[in-house]
Amino acid sequence: MARSKEYDENEVLQKAMQLFWEQGYEKTSMSDLVEHMGIHRRSIYDTFSDKHTLFLKALNRYGEIMGKDLERRIKQAESAAQALRFIFEFTIDKNENTPLGCLFVTAAVELATYDADADSLATKGFANEEQLLTDIIQWGQHGGEFASDCDAKELAESLQNTLLGLRVMSRTSISKEKLYRIANVSLKILEK
Incomplete structure (x- = not known):
């Protein structure tokens, strides 16, 4: 008779995602995962097969969570410009948790x-965000908020590049003031 799990799989996957996010894949050992997830090594192997599979599931979870959070923020936006601001603020300010x-x-x-x-999942995540940016830019162009002389997809590619750079820089001691200056200059490409 199979034993029932004594933990919530979604909860422990969330903990693994947080740890991989903080430390990266290579630096995170199985011992770290056991300690952080609060389950036995055997349970990790039984549920997730191995560290690599667990990491891929954590990447998928990350994409789902970030996508839902961004969609929620964008739905609250009253304009395309505000929606883009929300995305840049989310990137720079983050949540303390x-x-x-x-x-x-x-x-x-x-x-x-x-x-x-890992390449496929990261590339898919970047593409999803780029499509979201394209949709917002098209919204702004159709509504007259943004200039229409450039292709929305090309503008989204440029903004996506800025966002990726900001995500890297946000891990350093660079000030938020500087990050916001970079964001503001990048968003100027949309002005009429």
């Missing part, structure tokens, strides 16, 4: 050159 930076960026920098699965 989440690590700095971006798990997709960490996966891309650490693993993408030799791990096709």
Whole structure:
């Protein structure tokens, strides 16, 4: 007879995601995961197969959570410009309960050159955000908020690049004031 799990799989996956986000894949050992997740090593293997599979599931979870949070913020926006501001503020200010930076960026920098699965998930995460930016820019162009002389997709690619740079820089001691200056200059490309 199979034993029932004595833990919530979603809860322990959330804990693993947080740890990978804070430390990265390579630096996070199985011992770290056992301690942080609060379950036995055997339970990690039984539920998630191995560290790599656990990391990929954590990346998926990260994408789901960040996507839902951004969508919620954007729905609250009264204009396309405000929606973009929300995204940049979210990138720079973050929440005190989440690590700095971006798990997709960490996966891309650490693993993408030799791990096709991590590369695929990080690239998909970047593409999803870029599509979101494209949609917001089109909203602003159709509503007359933004200049229409440039292609929305190309503008989104540029803003996405800025956001990725800000996510890396936010992990350093660079001031938020500087990060906001960078964001403000980048958003000027949309002005009429």
